[in-house]
Structure formats: C-alpha cells, structure tokens
Amino acid sequence: MWTDSELLTALRRGDDEAWEETFRRLYPAAFAAARHPLAALTPTEAEDIAIEALTLLMPKVKEVGGFDELRPLVITIASRKAISEKRRQLADKRGGGDVTSLDALQDDENIRFEPADQLAGRLSASDLRELSRLLDAALAELEPRQAELLRDFLIHRVAYKELAEKYRMPIGSVGVSLSRSLGKVRAHLQTTPTLWKEMIAYLR
Amino acid sequence: MDADSFADLALRVLAREATDEERRALDAAIAADPARGEEFRQLEETHALLLAAAPMAIAAEAQEPALPAYRLNELRTAVRQHFGPVAARVPIAASPSRLAASLRWLWTGGVTTVLAVVVILISFSDRSVEVGLYRTSPVRGSDAPLSPTDVPAARVIAFDQDAPFDQWKKDLSWNEHAKVWIDNENDLLHIIRRDKDGSLTEQTEPLARTNREQREQISRVVESLQKR
Numbered sequence: 001m002w003t004d005s006e007l008l009t010a011l012r013r014g015d016d017e018a019w020e021e022t023f024r025r026l027y028p029a030a031f032a033a034a035r036h037p038l039a040a041l042t043p044t045e046a047e048d049i050a051i052e053a054l055t056l057l058m059p060k061v062k063e064v065g066g067f068d069e070l071r072p073l074v075i076t077i078a079s080r081k082a083i084s085e086k087r088r089q090l091a092d093k094r095g096g097g098d099v100t101s102l103d104a105l106q107d108d109e110n111i112r113f114e115p116a117d118q119l120a121g122r123l124s125a126s127d128l129r130e131l132s133r134l135l136d137a138a139l140a141e142l143e144p145r146q147a148e149l150l151r152d153f154l155i156h157r158v159a160y161k162e163l164a165e166k167y168r169m170p171i172g173s174v175g176v177s178l179s180r181s182l183g184k185v186r187a188h189l190q191t192t193p194t195l196w197k198e199m200i201a202y203l204r
Numbered sequence: 205m206d207a208d209s210f211a212d213l214a215l216r217v218l219a220r221e222a223t224d225e226e227r228r229a230l231d232a233a234i235a236a237d238p239a240r241g242e243e244f245r246q247l248e249e250t251h252a253l254l255l256a257a258a259p260m261a262i263a264a265e266a267q268e269p270a271l272p273a274y275r276l277n278e279l280r281t282a283v284r285q286h287f288g289p290v291a292a293r294v295p296i297a298a299s300p301s302r303l304a305a306s307l308r309w310l311w312t313g314g315v316t317t318v319l320a321v322v323v324i325l326i327s328f329s330d331r332s333v334e335v336g337l338y339r340t341s342p343v344r345g346s347d348a349p350l351s352p353t354d355v356p357a358a359r360v361i362a363f364d365q366d367a368p369f370d371q372w373k374k375d376l377s378w379n380e381h382a383k384v385w386i387d388n389e390n391d392l393l394h395i396i397r398r399d400k401d402g403s404l405t406e407q408t409e410p411l412a413r414t415n416r417e418q419r420e421q422i423s424r425v426v427e428s429l430q431k432r
Contacts, residue, residue, distance in 0.1 A: 016290065024271050132264050199257065
C-alpha cells in the first residue's frame with residue numbers, strides 16, 4: 001500500500017505500478033468531470049476524455065506539491081476537455097449546416113460554455129477543494145428535498161416539467177423553490193468573499 | 205408581477221425553457237423595477253457559477269466507475285512513451301534531491317576518512333618489535349642461540365642469506381615500530397625505531413658477549429622499545 005508521498009515520488013520517476021495505481025484512484029473523478037452537464041457527452045465520449053486527462057497528468061506530476069493536488073488537477077483538465085469537445089462537436093455541426101439558427105447556436109455556446117471554460121481553467125486545486133467544502137456545507141443547510149431538487153436541476157439537468165413530476169409540485173413552484181435555494185447557496189458561498197470574488201471574476 | 209411569479213419566470217429563462225413571450229415579460233419586469241434587475245443578476249450569476257463549478261466539486265467525491273480494464277494498456281503505453289523505457293528511467297527515489305545526495309557523499313566521505321584515520325592510528329600504535337638474526341649465528345659460550353621463545357614480546361626473524369637480511373634491515377615500513385638485529389661482525393646490536401612524530405632513529409649498542417647475555421640484552425631492548 002502506497003502512502004501519498006511514496007506514490008508521488010514513484011510517479012515522478014515513472015514507476016509503472018505507481019501510475020497504474022494513480023489511474024485507478026483518479027479515474028472515477030476524471031470520468032465524473034468529463035461528464036460535466038454543460039458538455040453533455042455520451043459515456044463513451046466521457047471515457048475518452050477521462051483517459052486523455054489522466055495521461056495529461058504525466059507532464060504535470062513534477063509541478064505538484066503533493067499527491068492530493070492531482071485529483072483537482074485531473075478534474076479541471078477533464079472538465080475543460082469535455083467542454084472543448086462539446087464546442088468542437090457543435091462547430092462541426094455548424095460546418096455541416098446541421099443547425100437551424102447559426103446565431104442562436106453561437107449565442108448559446110458563448111453564454112453556456114465560456115464561463116465554465118474560464119472557471120475550469122483558472123480554479124486552482126485549493127480553490128476547488130474549498131469550493132467543494134463550501135458547496136457541501138451549503139447544500140447541507142438546505143432541506144434535503146430542496147438540495148436534491150437543486151442537484152437535479154444543476155447537475156443532472158432535469159427539465160422543469162420532469163422536476164415538477166418527480167417532486168410532485170406545481171410547475172410554477174419549481175422556479176420559486178430553485179430561486180430560494182440558489183439564494184441560500186449564494187449567501188453561503190459569500191461567507192468566503194475572496195473565493196467568491198475570484199470565481200465571479202472568472203465567469204466574466 | 206409578484207415575487208414568486210418573477211422567480212419562476214427568471215428560473216425558466218435561466219433554464220432555457222422560457223418562451224419568447226416569457227422572455228419579453230421578464231425583460232419588461234426588470235425594466236420596470238431595478239430591484240428585479242438586481243435580483244435577476246444575482247440569480248443569473250449564482251446559476252452560472254454553480255452550473256460550471258458544482259459538477260467539478262462533486263466530481264472530486266466520485267468513487268465510480270472503475271477504470272475499464274481494456275483502457276489500461278493504453279495508459280501503460282502512454283507512461284512508457286512519456287518516461288521512456290523502464291531501464292532508462294532515472295531512479296529519483298534513490299536520489300530525492302541534490303542536497304540529500306551531497307549530504308550522502310559527505311557522510312560517506314566522512315566515514316571513510318574516519319576509518320582511514322583509525323587504521324593509521326591503530327598502525328602507529330602498533331608496538332611490535334622485530335628482531336632479525338642469522339639462522340646460524342655463531343655460538344658464544346655454551347648457551348644456545350636466541351630463539352623466539354626467548355623474546356616472546358618480539359617477532360624473531362631468522363635469515364639464511366645476506367641479501368634478504370640486508371634488505372630487511374633497510375626497510376622499516378610506515379606502520380612498523382622498531383627492528384633490532386645482531387651485528388656479529390662488529391659485535392653490535394642495531395636498533396632502529398619510529399618515534400612518536402614519525403621520524404626514524406637508529407642507534408647501536410655493544411652486543412653482549414654470551415648468548416644468554418644477548419637474550420637478556422635483547423629482551424631488555426625490546427621491552428624498552430615497546431614502552432616508547
């Protein structure tokens with residue numbers, strides 16, 4: 001059993017077993033990041049992205065201060081790669097004339113992908129850890145049902161109508177519930193003003 | 205438009221599920237009330253942030269799926285391509301840093317030096333004395349000639365020929381303490397010794413007349429040399 005320190009040392013010298021162990025440990029995170037809802041890639045596409053993200057750790061391994069930095073690193077790499085892949089796919093569709101409104105698609109791409117791309121590219125490992133901790137705490141403060149509704153809306157990208165059916169609420173109440181939950185999460189994230197301002201700046 | 209209706213409309217727009225008519229209604233509500241505009245800006249900001257970052261934060265906790273076995277060879281190949289053949293890889297673990305390597309060299313060098321000094325000191329502290337003589341020394345009187353048992357504290361070396369005896373007389377190795385030999389031709393006892401400062405001192409004294417007296421003389425000289 002490797003300690004993190006032993007593992008990082010072995011990774012730096014190119015130890016095959018250490019890399020295999022690292023790939024096994026980090027693949028679930030890489031795959032989850034590659035399935036970023038904004039990218040909406042298929043599982044097979046996400047698998048390719050995750051594998052590519054893992055291989056991109058090799059040139060970075062001498063730059064990290066500890067093994068624990070590799071997880072957020074592979075997440076940011078996989079997220080960006082996934083979003084880039086989605087953009088490429090959309091560009092291909094545009095090139096093939098497979099769209100009804102070029103302007104609408106262009107607009108949609110800029111609005112949806114640019115902030116995520118910026119954020120994924122700039123969030124440091126420590127930022128991502130801090131954000132993860134804050135989000136956990138923020139969601140824990142919500143009613144479980146509200147937290148689940150917010151997850152379904154943001155992470156699983158469940159449509160309004162389906163949300164209303166799943167949570168057995170009038171469709172007009174879905175937005176109200178989500179709006180209140182977003183306000184509470186925002187307030188919680190703002191308790192760490194430095195990170196909050198940094199992230200908001202990345203989105204612009 | 206009441207607060208709940210505005211919130212519902214705002215979220216529909218953010219979720220990209222609003223109709224054109226609903227979009228226009230939202231724009232109108234914002235235009236009519238700046239507070240609504242600020243409310244929407246905050247919702248939009250938080251929504252965009254969470255949409256981008258929440259999946260990444262959640263990914264950090266992911267425990268599955270497991271790495272597909274059929275992708276492992278691909279990754280192994282990537283490792284080989286990046287780091288080169290196994291035999292050519294630098295064993296970083298064996299030399300984690302230049303500082304550590306330098307310290308190890310210093311330590312090894314220090315130990316070697318200390319060992320060398322110890323060996324030298326042990327050598328110089330060697331108080332053994334060699335006594336050289338011809339195997340067929342002339343017998344003086346009725347006593348038997350000198351034998352190793354007569355001077356157990358010394359190493360008696362008997363020579364049959366002149367050449368090796370002469371060579372032995374010349375050499376006092378750096379780690380030898382003293383040599384004594386009998387010069388029957390001149391009736392002298394030669395003594396050569398290394399002093400504490402490393403220098404050599406040679407002296408002679410008249411050889412005792414009889415073998416018994418010579419044994420006593422040599423024993424006395426050897427004992428004296430060992431005390432120096």
